[in-house]
Amino acid sequence: xxxxxxxxxxxxxxxxxxxxxxxxxxxxxxxxxxxxxxxxxxxxxxxxxxxxxxxxxxxxxxxxxxxxxxxxxxxxxxxxxxxxxxxxxxxxxxxxxxxxxxxxxxxxxxxxxxxxxxxxxxxxxxxxxxxxxxxxxxxxxxxxxxxxxxxxxxxxxxxxxxxxxxxxxxxxxxxxx
Amino acid sequence: xxxxxxxxxxxxxxxxxxxxxxxxxxxxxxxxxxxxxxxxxxxxxxxxxxxxxxxxxxxxxxxxx
Numbered sequence: 001x002x003x004x005x006x007x008x009x010x011x012x013x014x015x016x017x018x019x020x021x022x023x024x025x026x027x028x029x030x031x032x033x034x035x036x037x038x039x040x041x042x043x044x045x046x047x048x049x050x051x052x053x054x055x056x057x058x059x060x061x062x063x064x065x066x067x068x069x070x071x072x073x074x075x076x077x078x079x080x081x082x083x084x085x086x087x088x089x090x091x092x093x094x095x096x097x098x099x100x101x102x103x104x105x106x107x108x109x110x111x112x113x114x115x116x117x118x119x120x121x122x123x124x125x126x127x128x129x130x131x132x133x134x135x136x137x138x139x140x141x142x143x144x145x146x147x148x149x150x151x152x153x154x155x156x157x158x159x160x161x162x163x164x165x166x167x168x169x170x171x172x173x174x175x176x177x
Numbered sequence: 178x179x180x181x182x183x184x185x186x187x188x189x190x191x192x193x194x195x196x197x198x199x200x201x202x203x204x205x206x207x208x209x210x211x212x213x214x215x216x217x218x219x220x221x222x223x224x225x226x227x228x229x230x231x232x233x234x235x236x237x238x239x240x241x242x
Contacts, residue, residue, distance in 0.1 A: 037202075039202070039203035039204055039207050039222075040203075040207075040218070040219055040221075040222060041203070041204070041206075041207040041210060041216050041218075042204060042207070100204060100206040105198070105202075105203060105204035105205075105207075170205075170206070173209070174193075174194070174195060174205060177193065177194055177209075
């Protein structure tokens, strides 16, 4: 019970921090009229990405439901839920980046990489600290909520790396043109 | 199918894809996709491109063959 309370408290603090960072970014962008604008091709690509992420989450939920029915428990309910959300968000972001629709055409290409990188590093550091601290990542043979920092760290680093690679490709294509 | 007419009209005005994209209000990748034939623009975007390049829809987007 106490462990759960600590986890919920930690989650709330982390969530509030991320929310605060995004709120600050939103306000800064609004003040400097840097609200992202997407052209028609980008909007279509984003719609497709939403669709793929939605169906991926649907498929994942069905697989999890089947596994649960077969009494195959691999993670706690909260963990299962969050891994699905994280996975579908990652899919959405990666598809958008690959189709040049993650950032608006009026935005600087590297603006989001810094934020993504910071969130990734913080979460990976928390995971490493937990690892050396002897935190348990399994409860009754199931992955528990403590693995969440690793999942979020991997999500944000993957998105940042894909964005970085795509920026390089775009830069080269613009030079070759 | 590649849109070479658009590419040559842009080149004739000595505009890069980025410059044309900024004038039209889209991303460089969108102009690139149209030139490569990977994206079919809406009539609204076609008109914006034509007006920017001083061409008609027939000049840039009509393929007689």
